Amino acid sequence: MNSPDVHTEATDTIVYVNGALVPKSEAVISIYDSGFCHGDGAYEGIRLYDGKVFRLEAHIRRLFEALVMLGIDPGVSRDEMTEIVLETFRANSLRTDLHMRLQVTRGRKRMTGMNPKLNIGPATIVAFVDHKPPIFDKSGITLITSTLRRASPNVIDAKIHHINQLNQILASIEANRQGADEAIMLDDRGFVAETNSTTLFCAKDGVLMTPLPTFIVVGITRNLLLDMAHAEGWKTREADLSLYDFITADEVFICGTVGELVPVKAIDGRAIGAGGPGPITQHLMRRYKALTHTEGTAI
Template sequence: MTRTVYVNGEYLPETEAKVSIFDRAFLMADGVYEVTSVLDGKLIDFAGHSKRLARSLSELDMRAPCSDEDLLEIHRELVRANDITDGLVYLQVTRGSAGDRDFAFPDPETTEPTLVLFTQSKPGLAESPAAKSGIKVISVDDIRWGRRDIKTVQLLYPSMAKMMAKKAGADDAWMVEDGFVTEGSSNNAYIVKGGRIITRALSTDILHGITRAAVLRFAQEAQMEVEERSFTIAEALEADEAFITSASSFVMPVVELDGSAIGSGTPGPVASRLREIYLEESRKTAI
């Protein structure tokens, strides 16, 4: 089946979608993106993703390509056109093309940004077998640029980290800087000790996860204790349990780190309960 995608105001078959070779995302990784999950044909936390997109654009002095209302309509139309029950909507905004290649970017007021969206069908997205078995992670040095709070398309090193994990027989990687875990290759990282959820505080060091914000809010509403601070690999290995959060994995237990079991080596009660709460509450507010 050929998907219907969206490119700069047009709904097209994916085989006909084209972007200029002079687009700055292609030449300079000058673009940002968001991924919104779809469950039961509805968008999960669209408002959060839309708000973070606006922040990313602002931080890079990039113009928004359309209104939030138009963006929502595009998402919904792609979900409908591609008959997505469970899956993802990928959105990318770039600074566009202003002619020839140049390090200095053009005036944002006179340059049309490029807007691209497409869907990915993921039947049973919320019933991932990994949620019952947990995933394995390795630690790698965090050598990315310093503005990880901006969700840019600069994903080469995270991709390399994923491949390092795969080569080591693991599922993902946790990045470490100055002795402390920053985040996963495409997710936020957590440990649990004595019932307390510990995760790095927000800063330019990590992505301000939309799922992270929701999960921490639900945890506090459930009377779980949350501590936002940095933690080490050694501390993680002594934890009772661990997990990650992201828009596509929701809440995913981590059962092994660098070849050693975390806690019992099985998904812990805190991560399992948070996953249940997150999915239940997110489905209630999906649009």
């Protein structure tokens, strides 16, 4: 994974903090911010390719859906939020490999305490921008299965793309301890949900399969790949899939905005398929890459 030094000149990007555009090394928010105190907010991870923002409308839509579910009024319209994204990217000189975390929290609190009645003032809106090429090794990564379950809608609906990521961070620590890149998280019935930060797909006998959108962040990349597969005339299945389906698949890959599509070489130490990225994965990797160069909202 690439991890550029936050304060080197090359990475001192311009970020947006509550109406101001500032160098990221100087950006500050209150220690009383609900995001800092409680992980109380929603976010989107968004990419800029060749001066164009990929799938911007879908990101803004999912962000506003999460805010509705969390009862947070961002204080700006969808169009204004879209403009925040565009102006923040415009303020940076790099035109590609920029990744934005657009984050909205419930804002500042009068004093510590989780009750939203303690909140004063408007929501906090921050658009972090980093120079961040796709973060995984495209030749293939390894996964382990986490001992932790992805939250069910009984606990917190994973469809809400919220900033409270401890569930996934603890799974990521398990992956780190075992020398793997990501951790597969099962749902509370034992079916595969997603990895700690990405969506999962597998392909077997020419059928492309992915878990149902029940215990997962409904990935924008996921939905795009399903559309691409349909356009190719391929068979697809959204279903309850177990580790059996993934470990015995011909191909497995992860996907998401931050890392694009990445083949999986092994799960829990067991090699997947024939070794290298399979033909379905390679085809989708090429199609996705091509689309990122042709589609998008110009800044």
